[in-house]
Amino acid sequence: MPSSDKKLSVQWGHKKRAPCDMSRGSATTDGRFAYFTPSGSASVYRYEWDSEKWSQLPSCPSLDSGLVIIDRELTAVGGYAANDSTWPRMVSTDKLHTLRLWRWVEKHPPMNTAHISPAVVSTPEYLIVIGGGSHTIHSFQPSEWISTVELYHLKTRSWHYLTSLPQPLTLPSATICGDQLNVIGDYTEGYTCSLQTIPHGGKPIPSSLALSWKPLPPLPVTQATAATVCGQLVIFRGGSSVNSIHQLVDGQWVEISSIGYSRLGCLVANRSPEEVVIVGGCGVVNGLIQTVNTVEKCIITK
DSSP: OOOGGGOOEEEEEEEEEOSSOOOSSEEEEOSSEEEEEOTTOOOEEEEETTTOOEEEEOOOSEESOEEEEETTEEEEESOEETTOOOTTSOBBOOOEEEEETTEEEOOSOOOSSOOBSOEEEEOSSEEEEEEEESBOGGGOOGGGEEEEEEEEETTTTEEEEEOOOSSOOSSOEEEEETTEEEEEOSSSOEEEEESTTSOOTTOOOOSEEOOOOEEOOOOSSSSOEEEEETTEEEEEEEOSSOEEEEEEETTEEEEEEEOSSOOBTOEEEESSSSEEEEEEEEEEETTEEEEEEEEEEEEEEO
């Protein structure tokens, strides 16, 4: 049995509304603002943590990108071109678009592999892009999902392959927890690996790096979103039957709180070890799947 004194405590704030319905997509934060882009949309929204006010940023040149902060600038990674007319099989892009002076520019070199809806994580030294699809997610063809993992070294502006995931994960979500990179998929699969093999402090990076992927315990819920809160791996998910936050404790998933609204594929950002905002998601209402625009903030503490 996991130790109860390791469980986190959740204190909920009031509910508000986002400017539009949001589900899946991507989210990131720079500390002052959180940024969100819904799946299948070029729209990008900015949420100010303190005032809880929303504003809309210039539309991104790509849809279904992974949002991340690089060098204190908002960057959209991968996706597919907003003007792609090949629906429903839009082809993925290898480009990175950075918002600078209210314009999206291609500041960084393209990836080695194109990704639609990848998971992205960053550190002060590098960016890691994980999985996604070779064509738009709306086709839902397993053969079009990829397991490729790439690292972008900010100092040398060079891309390097890491060991691929053991299997492609649909709509992956990823977070760095301590020295572990954790990746979860749309269903019950998840994997973790140590980042200690990646050189730090200006050491040269080889053209490829071997990561040792290990399976996470089977996820207790599907279509969850991963985050690191208080140094712990936490997943958020809400649906017609399960609305909950789970924490990995002693190798087991433990429910630490229920969520007051259906949140399949919700977007999650946290600006401190404790403060989290949960936006949108899908719920089942009268037998129909509906996207919601509910915003909930919570404080999660040890």
